[in-house]
Amino acid sequence: MDNILIIDRIKSVIGSCDQFTPLHIPIFDDREVELLSECVESNFVSSVGAFCDRFETALAEYTGAKRAVLCVNGTSALHLALRVAGVESNDEVLIPSLSFVATANAVRYAGAIPHFVDCERDHFGMDPLKLREHLQTIGESRDGLLYNRETGRVIRCVVPMHAFGHPVLLKELTSVVNEYSLKLVEDAAESLGSFYEGKHTGTFGECGILSFNGNKVMTTGGGGAILFNDEQLADHAKYLSTTAKRPHKWEFYHDEMGYNYRMPALNAAMGCAQMEKLPKMLEQKRALASRYEQAFAGLDGLRFLTEPSNCQSNYWLNAIVLDEPNLEQRDAILEATNSQNIMTRPVWTPLHLLPMYADCPRMDLSATEEVAQRIINIPSTAGL
Numbered sequence: 001m002d003n004i005l006i007i008d009r010i011k012s013v014i015g016s017c018d019q020f021t022p023l024h025i026p027i028f029d030d031r032e033v034e035l036l037s038e039c040v041e042s043n044f045v046s047s048v049g050a051f052c053d054r055f056e057t058a059l060a061e062y063t064g065a066k067r068a069v070l071c072v073n074g075t076s077a078l079h080l081a082l083r084v085a086g087v088e089s090n091d092e093v094l095i096p097s098l099s100f101v102a103t104a105n106a107v108r109y110a111g112a113i114p115h116f117v118d119c120e121r122d123h124f125g126m127d128p129l130k131l132r133e134h135l136q137t138i139g140e141s142r143d144g145l146l147y148n149r150e151t152g153r154v155i156r157c158v159v160p161m162h163a164f165g166h167p168v169l170l171k172e173l174t175s176v177v178n179e180y181s182l183k184l185v186e187d188a189a190e191s192l193g194s195f196y197e198g199k200h201t202g203t204f205g206e207c208g209i210l211s212f213n214g215n216k217v218m219t220t221g222g223g224g225a226i227l228f229n230d231e232q233l234a235d236h237a238k239y240l241s242t243t244a245k246r247p248h249k250w251e252f253y254h255d256e257m258g259y260n261y262r263m264p265a266l267n268a269a270m271g272c273a274q275m276e277k278l279p280k281m282l283e284q285k286r287a288l289a290s291r292y293e294q295a296f297a298g299l300d301g302l303r304f305l306t307e308p309s310n311c312q313s314n315y316w317l318n319a320i321v322l323d324e325p326n327l328e329q330r331d332a333i334l335e336a337t338n339s340q341n342i343m344t345r346p347v348w349t350p351l352h353l354l355p356m357y358a359d360c361p362r363m364d365l366s367a368t369e370e371v372a373q374r375i376i377n378i379p380s381t382a383g384l
């Protein structure tokens, strides 16, 4: 395979590249400025304000969740989601090794231990078959709980992550989750606008989280949200995110250890503006992906990553995937593209290879280690 050819194909889609083309940048216009000004003028810029309610309602409406609860970022949303889903100190939480580090960090913030699961080779989501096999081997069901017979700890929860916006095999995963009486919390940080059989990602389990960081499909500067189908869980999450303060005219009384995780209204105002252009941005991202797909069709040695069947993906980050794991070739392509003004990135270093997570329990992670050498993300901004 010829790196010049790859660069040519990318350029045929995004243009000449006289200037630097970033991987993913946000899109703003007058509307963000307008709503931000309105927020400043209202004086309610912090965590109480009409814009927070408005953004939560818009998110719930768009995703079909019963409720959305805003947080300061996706990581805090995941931490809180795990807590309200019942994850306790010293529990194990099944997460993909192929994910952004925040997935594992949030598990640790909750006092629990990441337990790494391998990915499948088509769309790089958690592998339901391997998960079931693994739980058959190491799991022991007792008193309605699943124990890891090797560590003696409770395995409480599964956190699949929709990598690059492509939905994981939710039907198959849900059946494993039910079989073993586990809790399902989706890390949908990358998949706002992605649907599995018509249902929005993040709405399949106990709850699911979104991120509105600057590099995501849509941004609030920094921000996140938890999606719920259960009103009581949503109320509890909101309560914990606002220091668990009992409502009272003057008294400060808190009956649980809460957090200061509530998204400020300033960020929510930007979220309201971004929400209005989300459908258009998603349309543009699908069009870009389809042009990449055509441009890379017929190239030997690699494929362009397309959405899973029965799914609609937001195509957050476009990716090309080498047929064979080849670190040298991957890095040569990264080097060639980045030195030609085209920003490209490899996938994250698998989490079990990071020093602070090297000793965590895990299954065989051969697919994860292999695909980590095959993936290259290419420019993905809507409207490119």
Ligand SMILES: *Cc1c(COP(=O)(O)O)cnc(C)c1O
Pocket: 073, 074, 075, 076, 099, 100, 102, 103, 161, 187, 189, 190, 211, 212, 213, 223, 224
């Ligand atoms: C972005 C991201 C997060 C966390 O989001 P922040 O808003 O940056 O805290 C969590 N998980 C995954 C997979 C992400 O990509």
